[in-house]
Amino acid sequence: MNSSRSQELFTEALRYIPGGVNSPVRAFRAVGGNPFFAQRAYGSRVEDVDGNVYIDYVTTWGPSILGHAHPAVIAAVKAAADRGTSFGIPNQFEGELARKICEWVPSVQKVRLTNSGTEATMSAIRLARGFTRRDKIIKFDGCYHGHVDSLLVKAGSGALTLGQPDSAGIPAALAALTLALPFNDVEALRFAFAQNKNEIAAVIVEPIPANAGLIPPQPGFLETLRELCTAHGTVLIFDEVMTGFRLARGGAQELLGIQPDLSCFGKVIGGGLPVGAFGGRAEIMDQLAPLGPVYQAGTLSGNPLAMAAGLAQLKVIEEENVFARLEQLGAELEAETREALKAAGLAYSFYRYGSMFCLFFTPRAVRNLDDARTADLAHFARFFHSLLEQGVYIAPSQFETGFLSAAHTAEDLKRTAQAVRQALRA
Numbered sequence: 544m545n546s547s548r549s550q551e552l553f554t555e556a557l558r559y560i561p562g563g564v565n566s567p568v569r570a571f572r573a574v575g576g577n578p579f580f581a582q583r584a585y586g587s588r589v590e591d592v593d594g595n596v597y598i599d600y601v602t603t604w605g606p607s608i609l610g611h612a613h614p615a616v617i618a619a620v621k622a623a624a625d626r627g628t629s630f631g632i633p634n635q636f637e638g639e640l641a642r643k644i645c646e647w648v649p650s651v652q653k654v655r656l657t658n659s660g661t662e663a664t665m666s667a668i669r670l671a672r673g674f675t676r677r678d679k680i681i682k683f684d685g686c687y688h689g690h691v692d693s694l695l696v697k698a699g700s701g702a703l704t705l706g707q708p709d710s711a712g713i714p715a716a717l718a719a720l721t722l723a724l725p726f727n728d729v730e731a732l733r734f735a736f737a738q739n740k741n742e743i744a745a746v747i748v749e750p751i752p753a754n755a756g757l758i759p760p761q762p763g764f765l766e767t768l769r770e771l772c773t774a775h776g777t778v779l780i781f782d783e784v785m786t787g788f789r790l791a792r793g794g795a796q797e798l799l800g801i802q803p804d805l806s807c808f809g810k811v812i813g814g815g816l817p818v819g820a821f822g823g824r825a826e827i828m829d830q831l832a833p834l835g836p837v838y839q840a841g842t843l844s845g846n847p848l849a850m851a852a853g854l855a856q857l858k859v860i861e862e863e864n865v866f867a868r869l870e871q872l873g874a875e876l877e878a879e880t881r882e883a884l885k886a887a888g889l890a891y892s893f894y895r896y897g898s899m900f901c902l903f904f905t906p907r908a909v910r911n912l913d914d915a916r917t918a919d920l921a922h923f924a925r926f927f928h929s930l931l932e933q934g935v936y937i938a939p940s941q942f943e944t945g946f947l948s949a950a951h952t953a954e955d956l957k958r959t960a961q962a963v964r965q966a967l968r969a
C-alpha cells in the first residue's frame with residue numbers, strides 16, 4: 544500500500560503542528576506508524592491522498608450517520624453558504640434545530656447551541672454549579688466529556704489512549720472538586736453522596752460510555768444514579784455527544800428509559816460541521832445569561848452552516864427510517880464478528896448498541912475502566928494495521944467506539960468480515 548504522499552504531508556505537519564495532528568488520538572501513537580491523510584470521503588468510504596480507499600468505521604468520530612458527503616447535507620450547506628457563512632445575529636436555522644432537539648428528546652425543554660461537545664459539557668457543568676450553588680461534581684473513570692479542565696480527570700478517549708487520563712495543566716485545587724468513581728459501582732456512588740452531603744452540584748455521565756471502548760451500563764446503575772441525584776438535589780447530566788440522535792431519536796436516554804436534568808449533544812446534529820448543544824429542564828436553562836447569572840457565549844454558536852447541515856441530516860434520518868437500517872446493519876456486523884472470533888478461537892468481548900460497537904481484546908466482561916484496561920493492546924495494534932492493509936479503517940485506539948453509517952452496504956460488511964477473520968490471526 545503506497546503511503547508516500549501521506550508521509551510527506553505528515554513530515555510537513557510535524558514542523559508546524561504539535562505531534563502533526565489537531566487532536567491526539569489521530570496520531571496513531573497507540574498502534575504505531577503514522578496517520579494517513581484524507582483527500583475526500585463519500586458514503587461509507589474515505590480516500591487518502593495516495594489514492595487508497597478504506598471502508599470507514601470512524602465516520603469522522605460519529606457525525607456522519609448517513610455516510611460521508613450525503614447529498615442532502617451537502618446541498619443544505621451550499622445553500623446556506625450562499626447566504627453568508629456567519630452572522631453573529633440570530634438566524635432562523637438556530638430556532639429550527641433547537642425545536643427539533645426539544646421535540647426528539649423529551650427531557651430537553653430548552654437548549655443552547657455551541658460549537659463543540661467540549662463547550663457543551665463545560666457549559667453544562669458551570670450551569671449546574673450556578674443553579675445549585677455547589678462546587679463538587681462526580682464523573683466516572685473512563686468517561687470522556689471533551690477536554691474541559693474539571694473533566695479531564697480519569698478521562699477516556701485520546702487521553703486514555705495516550706495513557707494520560709489526567710492532564711497536566713489542571714490546577715490540583717480544581718481537580719479536587721471532581722470526584723471520579725468507577726462506572727457501574729452502585730456502592731461507590733452511594734458512599735460518595737453520603738460523604739459529600741449538599742456539596743455535589745452535578746453528576747456527569749455518558750449513559751453508555753463510548754470513549755473507553757463501549758461499556759454497557761449494568762441494570763439498576765443509572766436508575767440508582769437518577770434516584771440519588773433527585774434525592775440530593777444534584778443535577779444529573781447525560782453526555783450524549785456520542786449516543787445522541789444516533790441510538791434512537793431520543794438517544795440513549797430513550798433507549799434506557801431514564802431522564803436526566805441536562806443533556807449534552809454534538810456530532811450528528813451538526814452533520815459533520817462543528818457543533819454542540821446542551822439543554823434540559825427550563826428552570827435550570829433559564830439560569831443562563833441573558834435571563835440568569837450563569838454566563839455562556841460564542842461568536843460562532845448557532846452558525847448557519849452547521850445548523851443547516853444538522854437540520855438536513857435529521858430530516859433524512861426521520862424520512863428514511865435510518866435507525867431501523869442501522870440496527871439491521873449493526874446486527875449483521877455483530878453476527879459476523881462473533882463468527883470470526885469463534886473461528887479464531889478467541890473469547891474476546893464484543894458490545895454493540897445499534898450502530899455503535901466495540902471489540903475489546905480481552906475475554907473479561909467489561910463493566911468499567913479497569914476491565915477495559917485488561918485488553919491486549921499489542922494484539923489490537925496488529926489487528927488495526929492488518930485491517931488497514933486490507934482497506935478497512937477503524938479508530939487507531941482500543942479505547943474508542945466503532946460507528947456504522949446508513950451508507951454502509953451488505954457488500955461492505957462482507958468485505959469487512961473477511962478482513963476481520965484475517966486480522967484476528969495477525
Ligand code: HOZ
Nearest residue numbers: 566568604700701754943
Ligand atoms: N472519542 C473522541 C470523540 N468523542 C475522538 C475524537 C478526537 O478526540 O479527536
